[in-house]
Amino acid sequence: MKRNEAPVLPNEPAELAWGSDIAAAMLHHLGIEYVALNPGASYRGFHDSLVNYLGNEKPKMLLCLHEDHVVSIAHGYAKATDRAMGAILHSNVGLMHGLMGVFNAYCDRMPMLVVGATGPVAPELRRPWIDWIHTAKDQGALLRDYVKWDDEPRSPEAVIEAFLRGAQLTHTEPRAPVYICLDAGLQEQKLERPVTLPRDRYAPSQPPSADxxxxxxxxxxxxxxxxxxxxxxxxxxxxxxxxxxxxxxxxxxxxxxxxxxxxxxxxxxxxxxxxxxxxxxxxxxxxxxxxxxxxxxxxxxxxxxxxxxxxxxxxxxxxxxxxxxxxxxxxxxxxxxxxxxxxxxxxxxxxxxxxxxxxxxxxxxRGDVKPRPMPISQSRPEPTYAAKPGEEIAPRDIEVALAKIRASLPLTLAHVTIGWAGDVYPFRGPLDYLGHDGGAGLAAGPGITIGAALALKDAGRIVVSVLGDGDFLQGCTALWSAAHYEIPALFIISNNRSNFNDELHQEAVAKRRGRPVENRWIGQRIDEPPVDLAGLARAQGVAAEGPIRDHARLEQALQRALEEVQAGKPYLIDVHVAAGYANPPFSRGE
The missing domain is CATH 3.40.50.1220 (TPP-binding domain)
Structure with missing residues (x-):
């Protein structure tokens, strides 16, 4: 993350003086490198502490345009590192925006410190109207069924314990997000007595071995x-x-x-x-x-x-x-x-x-055990495109083009589409591919890509994602964060101009009911007019090209894009593909 957003600070270090300073100090103590956030008044005290107490260092703040992206960026970071990042969500309304991303990370068993806020809990501290509708009696109930643990500390000492316990639990297998809700009143409360931060003796336990x-x-x-x-x-x-x-x-x-x-x-x-x-x-x-x-x-x-x-x-x-x-x-x-x-x-x-x-x-x-003979490795043919020259690009052809251009480049695939074939693009190391989004919630792909690229920015790897157009359209404003913080990643959109998975579901229902399958597209197609995906990327400050409709242009675009990403910039390619999947998913009832 190249952009410097260093605050103006006094010559003397800030004192630990406010309730929210403790929460910020605990993130620093726990070694959290980054926190993604979308601002909100419910945690204005915490925000101040991150800037004016910590100096926006360890952790650094990553501004996002939507709470979905806050969580998905933290999710992608965890997928690349197996470590938690901070995801800060404003009050009940920001939390409700971010819930899908939390569910994705939970299903994916990824660590994450989700920090929210409510209140003020004390009614005499609430502003008329707004603080009342943004205060919840049990905010953790919104996500308790898909986090590992949650807490709403009520004292400075309880804040310390909440962050210690949360970090322990989120990093203890099976991993999953934890949620800590900070009372706005407690955040803005002046500390009445000295508070001592803990020593390094609260590490998570090692994962268990078998008998x-x-x-x-x-x-x-x-x-x-x-x-x-x-x-x-x-x-x-x-x-x-x-x-x-x-x-x-x-x-x-x-x-x-x-x-x-x-x-x-x-x-x-x-x-x-x-x-x-x-x-x-x-x-x-x-x-x-x-x-x-x-x-x-x-x-x-x-x-x-x-x-x-x-x-x-x-x-x-x-x-x-x-x-x-x-x-x-x-x-x-x-x-x-x-x-x-x-x-x-x-x-x-x-x-x-x-x-x-x-x-x-x-x-x-067992000294007498010898490795068994392995099957003879079959020579792999040169990957070839499924579609012939002049035909519409097939979804699998994006995988083929990446395999052709990859050579010895250290690529990390942060995400691929549901119909990824997997038969021509080999995985050779643990960072070659980071899996799907866990809970199959759309809008996660762009943020996951950015989080992975943030985590791997000094690892000498090029982060690439192949995203569906529906996933991208719901999460496209995540790209602003990549542009603003100069996080290099390549976004390839496999654009079939449809919610195609649901077309297959509608076809399955029509067949079972003896109704016309020709109508499966109604209410599914994202066309007439087609959405200018490259234009959406450019609107966020990310260089982009497309739509690409032939194989030669696709290979040329990939070459240009990889050069841009290697130079430290995000880039997007919109590739128009035929509707279909290399590996069709099951339809319910098959």
Whole structure:
């Protein structure tokens, strides 16, 4: 973040003198680098403390034009780092704007410190009308069902404990956002007594390992299997964890599957990686599951839904199944993001990366175990476009163009569209791909991209996202923050001028009811007139071009765009694509 917004400060450092100074000091104490915000009077005291007490340093403020972007930028930052960023939301109204983003991050199991405000809680401090409608008796109730914890501290000492506990909980697996609501009255209260900030002794606990007997049992299963299958789901961004996943697969000769919904966890060019990263199971993938005699799921999200695509009676799957996950610690009754109950023979309550390390250590300690021979790596053909020259660009062709131009560039895909094929653009490291938005809430893609680019600004990587036009249109004003703070990222819009996923749903309903499928487009198309997406980007201060309608121009535009991003600037390309998906999603009832 290059832009300098240093405040004018007195020669002497500001004293810890106000209630809100404590909240700001705690963010600094916890090592929070950035806070995204959209201003509001409910936290004006806190805002002052961030500027005039901390000097807008550690954390730096990132101004956003909408609360959606506040949360999605913090979400993208966490996806790249596994660390929390601050997301500040104004009162009940700002919080309600940001709720969808919080739900996305919750489903994605990402850490985040969401700080809100209410009040003043004391009625005698409230201004007429506005402070009354912006005061809530239990503001945390708005999001309590999809955060890990929330609090509304009532004293300076309680503010300290709230931030300590919140940072502990959001970084303890399974991770999820936490919410701290600051009373406007307490923020603007002069401290009546000295307040001592804590020492560094409140770190989050290390994620748990598995019992040794369980590790031995799963090791025995993998080594005794004829056709073992490893499902790598959620995983950290650490290179050592990535290397251990590869080592486990090679020691056991297990075929590997990964999910396009989750972040990159395994090299997709490896000969043991049996299929392109999955959104839905292809016939080939279903056959691999049917043939497996042992399946080890390592924090795979929706394991039962995965098996359901092979057979409607998942309890009849013949393979012995081990499932490694801590996710049940966060399951509650409001959200169904716990998914269907899978048939599991060996449940393992442990962190997946730690369990992989335990398995590798155990297997290597058995001196007579030799790595099994791997399948012969097939030569990969040069990626080719699905559409012929002169035809409308196919959605998959954006992936092909990126693969063609990528060479040795250190690209990070921060987001891709729902129909991403995944078969021509390989993932070679843990920062190559950062997964989907968690809760499938539109408007998140632009902000997630900016948050990832902010986190990786000094990592020597080029952040790229491929976004749908609907996602971009709902989140386009996030680009102003990228322009203002000079956050380099490339936004590629796969623009089919439609809410196309819903067209498929309307077609499915029409077929079941014997009605005309030709009407599926009504109320779905974003056309006549087409929206000038490049114009929207330029209106936010981001250089843009398009619409691009042919492959040669697409490759040329990508070359120009990557040069601009390497020079430290955000850039957008609007690519007109044909309606359709490389991998069509399921329609309910199929």
């Amino acid at each position: 040794a007997a369980v590790v031995d049992r799963v090791a025995d299963l993998l080594l005794g299997a004829k056709k073992p299958l490893l499902l790598f789901g959620r995983g950290s961004r650490r290179q050592d964890a990535w290397d251990l996943r590869v080592r486990l697969a090679e020691l056991t000769g297990a075929r590997v599957m990964t999910s396009i919904r989750e972040r990159a966890v395994f090299p997709t060019e490896h000969p043991l990686h049996a299929h392109a990263p999955l959104n839905w199971l292809s016939p080939k993938a279903k056959d691999l599951v049917r043939e497996a005699d042992v399946i080890v799921s390592l924090d795979w999200v929706d394991l039962n839904g995965f098996l359901l695509q092979v057979t409607r009676k998942t309890e009849e799957i013949v393979a012995t199944i081990a499932h490694v996950s801590l996710d049940s610690h966060i399951h509650r009754g409001w959200s169904m993001d716990y998914f269907g109950l899978p048939p599991v023979d060996v449940p393992v309550m442990a962190n997946a990366d730690r369990f992989v390390a335990q398995l590798v250590t155990t297997i290597e300690a």
